[in-house]
Amino acid sequence: MSKATVLIVENEAIVAADLAGKLVRLGYEVAGEAARGEEAVALACRLRPNLVLMDISLPGPVDGIAATEAIRRQHDVPVIYLTAHADSATLARAKLTDPFGYILKPFEERELATQIELALYKHQADQQIRQQREWLRVTLTSIGDAVLATDNAGRITFASADSANSLGLLVQILGHEVRTAYDGPSALALAQAFRPEVVLLDIGMPGMNGYDVVRRLRQMPEVKDTLLVAQTGWGQEEDRQRTQEAGFDAHLTKPVDVAILKALLAEK
Numbered sequence: 029m030s031k032a033t034v035l036i037v038e039n040e041a042i043v044a045a046d047l048a049g050k051l052v053r054l055g056y057e058v059a060g061e062a063a064r065g066e067e068a069v070a071l072a073c074r075l076r077p078n079l080v081l082m083d084i085s086l087p088g089p090v091d092g093i094a095a096t097e098a099i100r101r102q103h104d105v106p107v108i109y110l111t112a113h114a115d116s117a118t119l120a121r122a123k124l125t126d127p128f129g130y131i132l133k134p135f136e137e138r139e140l141a142t143q144i145e146l147a148l149y150k151h152q153a154d155q156q157i158r159q160q161r162e163w164l165r166v167t168l169t170s171i172g173d174a175v176l177a178t179d180n181a182g183r184i185t186f187a188s189a190d191s192a193n194s195l196g197l198l199v200q201i202l203g204h205e206v207r208t209a210y211d212g213p214s215a216l217a218l219a220q221a222f223r224p225e226v227v228l229l230d231i232g233m234p235g236m237n238g239y240d241v242v243r244r245l246r247q248m249p250e251v252k253d254t255l256l257v258a259q260t261g262w263g264q265e266e267d268r269q270r271t272q273e274a275g276f277d278a279h280l281t282k283p284v285d286v287a288i289l290k291a292l293l294a295e296k
Contacts, residue, residue, distance in 0.1 A: 032148060033059035035077040037068040037095065038110065039086050043133070047081060050137045056144070065090025065098075072099040079147060081131075084111045084122060093118070096125045106151040108143055110135075195228060195259075195284070202290060212236025216244055223250050225296035228280070231260040231271070242275045255296055259284070 034056050038044040041063075048058045059077040062068040065086045072080060080099065084092040096107045106128035122130075128147035131139060196206045207222045209215035212233055219227060227245065231238035238258060245251050255278065258271040263281035271279045278292055 031055060031057040032078040033057045035059045035072055035075060035080045036061045037080060038083045039063045050140055054141050064088050065095035068095045069098045073102050076103060077105060079144060080105055080107045082107050082109055084109050093121050093125055100125065106147040108147055202293060204293060212241045215241055219245060220248060220250050224254055226255045226257065226293060228257050228259055231258055239274045246275045257292055
């Protein structure tokens with residue numbers, strides 16, 4: 029089994045040399061060393077190490093946190109921060125980069141070994157989970173029929189690529205008759221012919237969007253008593269205000285909560 033490679037990013041030469049010695053004794057290979065953020069980014073992208081030990085306080089315009097952000101955008105690698113001290117604002121920035129650990133200076137070899145082992149294990153586990161999710165996504169999206177998955181709270185966690193059919197399937201399962209349209213003009217024609225009691229309308233349709241469609245629906249006598257429900261990935265107060273002003277009666281935020289959907293359908 030090949031040794032895991034580690035990139036050391038530390039601006040104090042004595043500390044970097046000490047780290048390198050500890051890593052070799054622990055059975056790791058030192059991929060390279062950098063003393064500045066810009067150099068660390070370049071080395072990480074070229075050497076592709078298995079792990080980066082990153083000093084937060086680096087000289088120059090690119091500190092350890094900025095360097096980590098740049099590295100993680102180009103290379104999926106776990107980063108452990110090294111720091112002697114840091115103020116709360118710096119630590120808050122560091123957390124946003126999703127580090128795999130922190131080691132406070134001065135550090136013991138046993139602590140270093142534990143942090144590295146945990147980081148490598150967690151990174152490998154995360155990769156396996158992502159691969160399994162991608163396999164499941166590809167498998168489900170390859171199925172010709174609409175597929176829905178929900179969590180224990182009743183929220184939809186997966187809908188196959190044909191989301192209109194997927195939602196239609198869910199409404200049918202809930203015991204209702206369904207007609208499906210895939211664009212604005214079709215929705216207007218179908219509403220006039222079908223005279224639905226409820227319309228679930230996606231805001232983000234191409235061409236004629238949901239706002240355009242609901243304004244037209246409000247002018248149609250065939251659906252004057254119909255419950256018009258907006259579907260959107262945006263759920264802030266201003267988003268709900270906008271859908272209400274456009275003419276919607278209710279606002280569903282994706283992923284759709286099945287219990288809320290059932291309650292809306294029960295109104296009719």
